[in-house]
Amino acid sequence: MIDVSKPLVMKVVAGSALSMFAVAAMADDTLGLSESLYSIGAPEITQAPAANASPWHFSVGGGVVNMPKFPGSSGTKWEAVPTVSASYDRFFIGANPDAASLLSLGAYLYRDSNWRIGAAVTYDFIQPRSESDDSRLRGLGDVKRTAHAELFGVYTYQFISARASVLTDIAGNDRGTVATFDLMxxxxxxxxxxxxxxxxxxxxxxxYNETYFGVTSEQSARSGLPTFSAGSGLNQLRFSINGAYRIATHWNVGASVSLAWLRGDASDSPITEKTSQITYGLFANYLF
Structure with missing residues (x-):
């Protein structure tokens, strides 16, 4: 068990560290990658903050992740990711597992021994998709990084945690809105x-689906792919398996594997080569 003598805030930071691997916020939009962030690091909350606990907590680390070159790709690529975070009482900046992001600025609106509800502005760390990633993307144009507004909630009871979030593009880069739910x-x-x-x-x-999986007439002419209109709906099902090991008081190492299956128009798109997607990685973090 995590040392219950540590305050709740430290445990949230520990969760951040344990998870800060993988991640991208919805961000890079390898949805499996962003959700691995939560699933690795869902923190264990066992008590309220100690009265004399410092409101400041920090985490520094990094990892490597193997992920699809683009959503629906049959090929993969390696990415190195930093995991740096700071929190002051209910406010946080940097990597945060509840926000499922490496780059976030936000606050917890409500917290108790079971619930964590918060809001954040996040930004993509990894380029979501570039034409140069794969020959199949030639003529489709790049999917740009963007800023997102997010509302998230986590409920933990004994050994079960449920997380839900709604994330929407606020920078006008055609990234739309996604809603996620995970049970760990x-x-x-x-x-x-x-x-x-x-x-x-x-x-x-x-x-969102049109940006990643749709093919307009102009894109069709440039790429040779048939036109395709993508609507809203269930985009992905996934299953994540994660392990985190505390090798010393302030050090954690871990690994994550996320298996995802594209659904609906995401699986039917002519851009999609492979509907099953795997993301995995290793990480290490120092907490102080």
Missing amino acids: GRYQPIPQLTLTAGPGLTWASSK
Whole structure:
């Protein structure tokens, strides 16, 4: 078990560290990648903050992740990701697992021993999609990084955590809105080792699906792919398996594997080569 003598805020930061691997916010839009962030690091909340606890907490680390070159790709690429975060009482900046982002600025609107509800502005760390990523993307144009407004909520009861979020593009880069839900079970065979696993799903707006999976007449002429109009609906089902090991008081290492299956128009798109997607990675973090 995580040391219950530590305050709640430190545990949230620890969760951040444990998860800060993988991640991108919805961001890079490898949806599986962004949700791995939460599933690795869902923090264990066991008590309220100690009266004399410092309101400041920090995490520094990084990791490497293998992810699809683009949503629906049959090829993969490696990315190195930093995991730096700071929190002051209910406010946070940088990597945060509840916001499922490496780059976030936000606050918890409500917290108790079971609930964490918050709002954040996040920004994509990894370029979502570039024509240069793969020959199949030639003529489709790049999908730009953007800023998102997010509302998220996490409910934890004993060894089960449920997380839901709504994320929408606020910078006008045609990224639309996505809503996610994940359910994770936690098991600790020894005090230092935490294992989590569970299913999740993502709903995407027509704007989001059109940007990633639609093919306009102009894009069709440039790329040779047939035209395709993508509507809103269930975009992805996934299952994540994660492990985090506390090797010392302030050090954590871990690994994550996320298996995702594109659904609806995302699976029917002529851009999509492979409907099953795998994202995995390794990370290490120092907490102080």
